[in-house]
Amino acid sequence: MLTxxxxxILQAVVENYIRYAEPVGSRTIAKTSGMNYSxxxxxxxxxxxxxxxxxxxxxxxxxxxxxxxxxxxxVDHLLTFEETTDQFxxxxxxxFHRRFVELDDALRHAxxxxxxxxxxxxxxxxxxxxxxxxRKLDFISLDEDRVVAIxxxxxxxxxxxxxxxxxxxxxxxxxxxxxxxxxxxxxxxIAALGQAIYQExxxxxxxxxxxxxxxxxxxxxxxxxxxxxxxxxxGKLQILSQPEFRDVEKMRALLHLFEEPELLxxxxxxxxxxxxxxIGAEHELPELTPLSLVTGQYDLGxxxxxxxxxxxxxxxxxxxxxxxxxxFVLFKSLKET
Amino acid sequence: MLTxxxxxILQAVVENYIRYAEPVGSRTIAKTSGMNYSxxxxxxxxxxxxxxxxxxxxxxxxxxxxxxxxxxxxVDHLLTFEETTDQFxxxxxxxFHRRFVELDDALRHAxxxxxxxxxxxxxxxxxxxxxxxxRKLDFISLDEDRVVAIxxxxxxxxxxxxxxxxxxxxxxxxxxxxxxxxxxxxxxxIAALGQAIYQExxxxxxxxxxxxxxxxxxxxxxxxxxxxxxxxxxGKLQILSQPEFRDVEKMRALLHLFEEPELLxxxxxxxxxxxxxxIGAEHELPELTPLSLVTGQYDLGxxxxxxxxxxxxxxxxxxxxxxxxxxFVLFKSLKET
DNA sequence: CTTAGCACTCAGTGCACGAGAGTGCTAACA
DNA sequence: TGTTAGCACTCTCGTGCACTGAGTGCTAAG
Numbered sequence: 001m002l003t004x005x006x007x008x009i010l011q012a013v014v015e016n017y018i019r020y021a022e023p024v025g026s027r028t029i030a031k032t033s034g035m036n037y038s039x040x041x042x043x044x045x046x047x048x049x050x051x052x053x054x055x056x057x058x059x060x061x062x063x064x065x066x067x068x069x070x071x072x073x074x075v076d077h078l079l080t081f082e083e084t085t086d087q088f089x090x091x092x093x094x095x096f097h098r099r100f101v102e103l104d105d106a107l108r109h110a111x112x113x114x115x116x117x118x119x120x121x122x123x124x125x126x127x128x129x130x131x132x133x134x135r136k137l138d139f140i141s142l143d144e145d146r147v148v149a150i151x152x153x154x155x156x157x158x159x160x161x162x163x164x165x166x167x168x169x170x171x172x173x174x175x176x177x178x179x180x181x182x183x184x185x186x187x188x189x190i191a192a193l194g195q196a197i198y199q200e201x202x203x204x205x206x207x208x209x210x211x212x213x214x215x216x217x218x219x220x221x222x223x224x225x226x227x228x229x230x231x232x233x234x235g236k237l238q239i240l241s242q243p244e245f246r247d248v249e250k251m252r253a254l255l256h257l258f259e260e261p262e263l264l265x266x267x268x269x270x271x272x273x274x275x276x277x278x279i280g281a282e283h284e285l286p287e288l289t290p291l292s293l294v295t296g297q298y299d300l301g302x303x304x305x306x307x308x309x310x311x312x313x314x315x316x317x318x319x320x321x322x323x324x325x326x327x328f329v330l331f332k333s334l335k336e337t
Numbered sequence: 338m339l340t341x342x343x344x345x346i347l348q349a350v351v352e353n354y355i356r357y358a359e360p361v362g363s364r365t366i367a368k369t370s371g372m373n374y375s376x377x378x379x380x381x382x383x384x385x386x387x388x389x390x391x392x393x394x395x396x397x398x399x400x401x402x403x404x405x406x407x408x409x410x411x412v413d414h415l416l417t418f419e420e421t422t423d424q425f426x427x428x429x430x431x432x433f434h435r436r437f438v439e440l441d442d443a444l445r446h447a448x449x450x451x452x453x454x455x456x457x458x459x460x461x462x463x464x465x466x467x468x469x470x471x472r473k474l475d476f477i478s479l480d481e482d483r484v485v486a487i488x489x490x491x492x493x494x495x496x497x498x499x500x501x502x503x504x505x506x507x508x509x510x511x512x513x514x515x516x517x518x519x520x521x522x523x524x525x526x527i528a529a530l531g532q533a534i535y536q537e538x539x540x541x542x543x544x545x546x547x548x549x550x551x552x553x554x555x556x557x558x559x560x561x562x563x564x565x566x567x568x569x570x571x572g573k574l575q576i577l578s579q580p581e582f583r584d585v586e587k588m589r590a591l592l593h594l595f596e597e598p599e600l601l602x603x604x605x606x607x608x609x610x611x612x613x614x615x616i617g618a619e620h621e622l623p624e625l626t627p628l629s630l631v632t633g634q635y636d637l638g639x640x641x642x643x644x645x646x647x648x649x650x651x652x653x654x655x656x657x658x659x660x661x662x663x664x665f666v667l668f669k670s671l672k673e674t
Numbered sequence: 675c676t677t678a679g680c681a682c683t684c685a686g687t688g689c690a691c692g693a694g695a696g697t698g699c700t701a702a703c704a
Numbered sequence: 705t706g707t708t709a710g711c712a713c714t715c716t717c718g719t720g721c722a723c724t725g726a727g728t729g730c731t732a733a734g
Contacts, residue, residue: 140472
């Protein structure tokens, strides 16, 4: 259990370190953070805090920096985040100038806005296609043997793929088939579509079986979640300007992470409702160890979206949480109007 | 005019520097490149080459490195690139395992392959949509007031956008309109589409004019070239591992370039037919000054594609040209079968 | 024209040294 | 008993200095 004074000192260390990225000494705290104790007293307390694991010392003659446990305590108990002011919200709204019909656009814009305001990298993930329902399936011929397959969901998402018209299938019979499929399968969730389409095709004449199987194949592929296109990353350069990534090797590791959208989207998919903070080694992925994520998941109608602000463990948690919160409030208000 | 010996020395310096990224001294050349002259002789020649501007000296007591003029001379007169062997081509073909129906996929794959083989970054640009012709325009309703507009070109490209159904336009009349537009405009080039669609709409009843104008707007926006989606970049990390980008600031500058797809796609659009090499300050863009581009433009049927290998000015031009050439040969052979 | 020899230059490395920041501990104080 | 002042100690960092090695330019001889 920490005493009130220890908590105050821990908070001072964390906030100072977040701000200046340099180990904090007892003198600095004694002078700045309006505490009426001498440096020596603070030194004693800091030694205790270090013993308890909240602080660390890079080397004997340096100040202290927060450990991950220290950040965790700070985030859980000490962090004060200001309620979003109406003025700030209005400011945000004005930067969100035009109305977005597509959620994807809105997310993209929100990510850009957040990375700009926070100076960290922002990752956003839209809803998975499998939750949506089939609105229309269409095949459009390009020439004698090529066809574009287009699939539209009720959420307005469009997937398409070009394919070679399977042997022995005329464009006429394809059209017939399309009509039949649309009639039968409209409204099916995308998750169930692969199965449903196969069953439906099985009922159709045997002779063209092979051709239909090929078609199903394409639809299934089209429907498979494509993480890369789904994931939005903005402000990659922002986080790289943080002093912890001055080192070229660390920089490369981070860039590698951004090049693998599967990793990040996997992490974002596991997010819980609301705003959560994960610090350093709390992540499952070793790649994320030097990083912290402030993640927000939000429901917009039936659809889910997830936005995460990525920074070094020494990130400004209060600000990140505040900004994320504000953006969600904004989304909500936009939706209501 | 360079003597035969000077050319040999220049070539040796360039190739050595490309290989080891370190200034080349006269001794090294005398020893390695089978030249039967002493270091002193070579030193004299190198001094002359420096005076003529083909070589540079980082500081007095270092060896020489090629100047951009030196690289240019090397590329134009000294570089020998081996013809693509059938064996290598077969190797490439096997890594190009599945058949690509969509050019975009093929390009993406080619870029990945090239960056993997060359260890440089590869940028590829597919054909512009404006050259294609309208195959089908479709509006699909999602709910009472949202509609997805879908446009398909004869090259198999699909563009889509969600929009709010304009006031005073029923879904029925939209369907009518769609049919009419498809009948009239099918086969129009995308470049001409904006104009044509507007004229067509002008003929339709005045009462719904406003609604139609809104629709045209959307189609026009849909048709506007979207550089970001068009441009493929692979192997960003590859070039960053080159020693010239050890410096964090240079690294950031380069990453910045990759974050702005407009810049690169603009550069690629200006490429000439065939394979060209641009070195350092020969580029118009100051951002590209520390870089060289080996760019290939190739016609595939009516469609154009451009692929560029990006490296430091000290890049392996022979290898880059050879690889690019091989990929184009491969594309050609794939198309014929 | 070519080469050997030599003095010279300069980046890079290792080392010593002092300054500065910060600590831990002890002893005195309230 | 908690707080504070004082002081010796530790460690990083920057600077100056000497030394090394790679490479050059120039001169004179072959």
